[in-house]
Amino acid sequence: MTKDAFIACRVTPETKARMRALAQREGIAESALIKQLLDVVLRASAHGTLPAPEAPQSVSGDARFNVRLGPEISRLLRERAKGRGTPSATYIASLVRAHFLDAAPLPKAEYVAIKQAVGELSAIGRNLNQIARAINQGGRPAPPGGEDVMAMLKVAEALRDHIKALVSANTRAWGTGHAQKPH
Secondary structure, three states: OOOOOOOOOOOOHHHHHHHHHHHHHHOOOHHHHHHHHHHHHHHHOOOOOOOOOOOOOOOOOOOOOOOOOOHHHHHHHHHHHHHHOOOHHHHHHHHHHHHHHOOOOOOHHHHHHHHHHHHHHHHHHHHHHHHHHHHHOOOOOOOOOHHHHHHHHHHHHHHHHHHHHHHHHHHHHHHOOOOOOOO
8 A cells, every 4th residue: 555645734833842742752753643643533533434544564574664864864875885886775774784783794895805815815824834834844845935925925915905995994984974082
C-alpha cells in the first residue's frame, strides 16, 4: 500500500509547540503523532464505513528505512560512498552496523589489498625463515645478494606505505563529521 496522499493545515504557533512537545514526550515525529490522532478520530467517527487501519507489519531482516538528509550531508554521503565504491545505502548500512557492533568494516577493495599485502609479507617471511634454518643447521647459506635485499626492502616499504594510507583513509572516513575535541 503506497502512502502518497498528503494532508496539510495551518495552526497557531501555540498549537504547533504543544504538538511538538507531545511528540517529543512520546518519542515520535510530529507527523507520526498527527497520523495517530487522525486514525483515532476516524475510527471513532459515527460513519463506520472506513476500514480499520492495518496492523503494523513485522520488521524483517531486510527492513528498509527512509531518512531525510540535508543537501550538504547528502552530497558528502554520495562522495564518501563513491570513494569507497559502494552505493549510498550500502555505505549508510555499514555505518549503522559499525556503530551498533563497534566494528568498522573495510571496503572490499581495501580488504583485498590487505590480503595481498599479507601474502607478500608471508613470502618475504618464508625466504628469511629458509635463511635462518640453514644458519641454525650449521650450514653456510648463500647470503642474499644486494639486489635480493633491496627488492625485499622495496616490497616491505611499499606495503608499509600502502597499509599506512589505507589506515589513514579509514581513520579519516570513520572520524569525519564528529565533533573535534579542543587540544
